[in-house]
Amino acid sequence: xxxxxxxxxxxxxxxxxxxxxxxxxxxxxxxxxxxxxxxxxxxxxxxxxxxxxxxxxxxxxxxxxxxxxxxxxxxxxxxxxxxxxxxxxxxxxxxxxxxxxxxxxxxxxxxxxxxxxxxxxxxxxxxxxxxxxxxx
Amino acid sequence: xxxxxxxxxxxxxxxxxxxxxxxxxxxxxxxxxxxxxxxxxxxxxxxxxxxxxxxxxxxxxxxxxxxxxxxxxxxxxxxxxxxxxxxxxxxxxxxxxxxxxxxxxxxxxxxxxxxxxxxxxxxxxxxxxxxxxxxx
DNA sequence: CTTTACCTTAACGTAAACGTCAAGTAGGCT
DNA sequence: AGCCTACTTGACGTTTACGTTAAGGTAAAG
Numbered sequence: 148x149x150x151x152x153x154x155x156x157x158x159x160x161x162x163x164x165x166x167x168x169x170x171x172x173x174x175x176x177x178x179x180x181x182x183x184x185x186x187x188x189x190x191x192x193x194x195x196x197x198x199x200x201x202x203x204x205x206x207x208x209x210x211x212x213x214x215x216x217x218x219x220x221x222x223x224x225x226x227x228x229x230x231x232x233x234x235x236x237x238x239x240x241x242x243x244x245x246x247x248x249x250x251x252x253x254x255x256x257x258x259x260x261x262x263x264x265x266x267x268x269x270x271x272x273x274x275x276x277x278x279x280x281x282x283x
Numbered sequence: 284x285x286x287x288x289x290x291x292x293x294x295x296x297x298x299x300x301x302x303x304x305x306x307x308x309x310x311x312x313x314x315x316x317x318x319x320x321x322x323x324x325x326x327x328x329x330x331x332x333x334x335x336x337x338x339x340x341x342x343x344x345x346x347x348x349x350x351x352x353x354x355x356x357x358x359x360x361x362x363x364x365x366x367x368x369x370x371x372x373x374x375x376x377x378x379x380x381x382x383x384x385x386x387x388x389x390x391x392x393x394x395x396x397x398x399x400x401x402x403x404x405x406x407x408x409x410x411x412x413x414x415x416x417x418x419x
Numbered sequence: 420c421t422t423t424a425c426c427t428t429a430a431c432g433t434a435a436a437c438g439t440c441a442a443g444t445a446g447g448c449t
Numbered sequence: 450a451g452c453c454t455a456c457t458t459g460a461c462g463t464t465t466a467c468g469t470t471a472a473g474g475t476a477a478a479g
Contacts, residue, residue: 155455165456170437184444184457201385206342209436219396229404236397243386243393249337250379250386257379260355261372268365291425301426306467320427320474345466 150189151180157188161196171199174209176216205246215239286325287316293324297332307335310345312352341382351375 158165171177172186177195179186195216202212218235222228294301307313308322313331315322331352338348354371358364 153455164438166439167437169458174436186456201389204342205382205385205389206340223400223403226404226407229400229407232400233397233404236393236400240390240393243390246341247383247386249341250383253337253341254376254379257372257376261369264359264365264368264372267359268362268369271362271365289425300468302469303467305428310466322426 151187154179154186154188157193157196160193161200163200168196171196171209174213176209176213287323290315290322290324293329293332296329297336299336304332307332307345310349312345312349 152160154165154168158168168177172179176199177188177192179188179192181187198216198219199209199212202215207215214235218232218239221232221235223232288296290301290304294304304313308315312335313324313328315324315328317323334352334355335345335348338351343351350371354368354375357368357371359368
């Protein structure tokens with residue numbers, strides 16, 4: 148495991164531009180170390196970026212993603228903070244479960260449509276003595 | 284069930300602005316009837332809007348949502364079109380299944396974190412004479 | 420007829436999430 | 450020393466998905 152890397156390496160690794168990574172930093176999603184001027188990324192940052200990309204695939208805004216990251220970042224030394232984290236986890240979970248239902252609904256509708264199409268297709272195949280040739 | 288309705292009624296029903304609905308029409312996502320100048324929406328349009336809202340919740344762009352709607356709209360009288368629809372269905376399904384996995388991963392991570400927090404909390408509660416909060 | 424309420428198109432404004440220069444710096448090669 | 454490459458910080462441009470006036474049409478109510 149490469150301990151640290153440059154911004155260009157990280158960008159290649161995740162298939163994004165360096166501009167994107169700097170933008171995420173600007174929005175407080177990543178906080179790399181510095182070696183003089185240059186940014187130095189560690190596995191910690193790679194984990195973050197993975198979280199970010201996953202969040203993006205699911206359509207979360209960067210702000211929402213920042214909130215998720217905050218959950219992992221919150222200080223867990225005090226009871227109040229722990230309770231806060233548990234509360235946020237519950238909210239996130241509820242949100243994700245909603246999405247799961249939306250996806251399940253969509254998949255169900257696709258199944259239905261597919262079944263319809265398949266049966267239409269069978270009808271057409273039965274009607275033709277030879278393979279696909281349709282016309283008046 | 285009200286067969287038709289105005290743009291304002293539809294907007295209230297779905298909790299969006301009329302501007303939003305007109306914008307969706309502009310992008311080819313909805314095509315209401317007209318009574319003179321005015322738009323008239325039927326259950327067909329309501330179904331569309333439900334599809335749109337669901338797509339938005341899942342983070343799909345309006346363009347992607349338009350493509351989904353196209354799947355349902357494609358002419359199914361010809362075999363070639365049916366095969367096209369089946370192909371698109373497969374692609375959509377693959378996409379949705381990917382999202383399901385992303386969500387499952389996130390939920391798993393939340394479970395893990397929750398477990399960690401819960402055990403930290405138990406440690407702290409053991410140390411206190413008066414319990415902070417008990418459950419389960 | 421005027422007000423009120425709802426509708427229309429058209430056009431400009433805006434926040435998010437970057438893309439795309441521009442101009443400068445720092446280290447390595449020859 | 451000169452050049453190349455990779456990095457840096459701006460700062461303006463772009464697309465998406467609407468918000469927000471502007472400017473007006475229509476139909477019932479007062």
